[in-house]
Amino acid sequence: MSLQPISEIQGVKFFDNPSACVSHFENTHCIKKAISLIQSFGTLLAHALNKISLVLHRVDAQMDPLTHVNTEILSKKRLVVCIHGLNSNPSQFKKIVDEMQKKELSETGIFIPRVLQKGNAKLDEMVQPIFEEISKWAKTPGEKELVLVGISNGGRISRAIEAKLAKSESNTNIKKLRFVSIVGACKGSSLVNLANKVGLSGLMSKNISEEMPKNSKRNKQLNQDWMDGLLNGPTREYTFIASPHDWQVTNYDSSLMEVNVQNSRYAIIPGHGHNSIVNAITKTVVEIILT
Numbered sequence: 001m002s003l004q005p006i007s008e009i010q011g012v013k014f015f016d017n018p019s020a021c022v023s024h025f026e027n028t029h030c031i032k033k034a035i036s037l038i039q040s041f042g043t044l045l046a047h048a049l050n051k052i053s054l055v056l057h058r059v060d061a062q063m064d065p066l067t068h069v070n071t072e073i074l075s076k077k078r079l080v081v082c083i084h085g086l087n088s089n090p091s092q093f094k095k096i097v098d099e100m101q102k103k104e105l106s107e108t109g110i111f112i113p114r115v116l117q118k119g120n121a122k123l124d125e126m127v128q129p130i131f132e133e134i135s136k137w138a139k140t141p142g143e144k145e146l147v148l149v150g151i152s153n154g155g156r157i158s159r160a161i162e163a164k165l166a167k168s169e170s171n172t173n174i175k176k177l178r179f180v181s182i183v184g185a186c187k188g189s190s191l192v193n194l195a196n197k198v199g200l201s202g203l204m205s206k207n208i209s210e211e212m213p214k215n216s217k218r219n220k221q222l223n224q225d226w227m228d229g230l231l232n233g234p235t236r237e238y239t240f241i242a243s244p245h246d247w248q249v250t251n252y253d254s255s256l257m258e259v260n261v262q263n264s265r266y267a268i269i270p271g272h273g274h275n276s277i278v279n280a281i282t283k284t285v286v287e288i289i290l291t
Contacts, residue, residue: 085152155184166229
């Protein structure tokens, strides 16, 4: 197995399969890995300060115009749907939106929905209102390109949206789909498995406790629906970005999900954890979204 990256985007090295990606990091010298771990605590502090700044400046309210599909967006060829993580809000995408708005967006619409109950609802209940907004856009005339960008729990929701679209007539005009997962819980989280095992499920919502564990009934159904969806629909491209210091989605089989699709890429970002990684890779994500 070659450990050579297939591409480098804004300084981030990507591999064509998760095993090569993980092996490349694991083969890093132990001193560099220790430094990376220490750095992740510093970047976590920077993230916390940034989050305070977002609250003080009421950035979430400023993002409100992007939280629904308006008439202008319906005419766009490309729709970028950004889905925030558990207990977060659209301001999680502030830096990504700022970077996108530096680019040419005449054919690109941006939609950042407020996930139902901040991600604590049942998966199907969270998917439905977002799916309906995407469907309105997808049913308008012309060939379409859909970009799903999910952070953490947003990766799981994005995957369920993709699976639902594959079964719907709404996808007829969607000729290309790009899926970008940032520390995504695409196949659940082993941390939730552990929390349930040691009696700490009360720290989470009931829906997360029941649906988020690896091999939960809902995740098994999602895996099957997603696999069935690969048999038809648009051309697909997948990007998975993970952290080696992730305390929330600790299992790479979820954050670096194997898709066995030719157009897929995988990256691990050292020096960052589950939260700080988003702002660290802003330019990389925007280039992937808009190229």
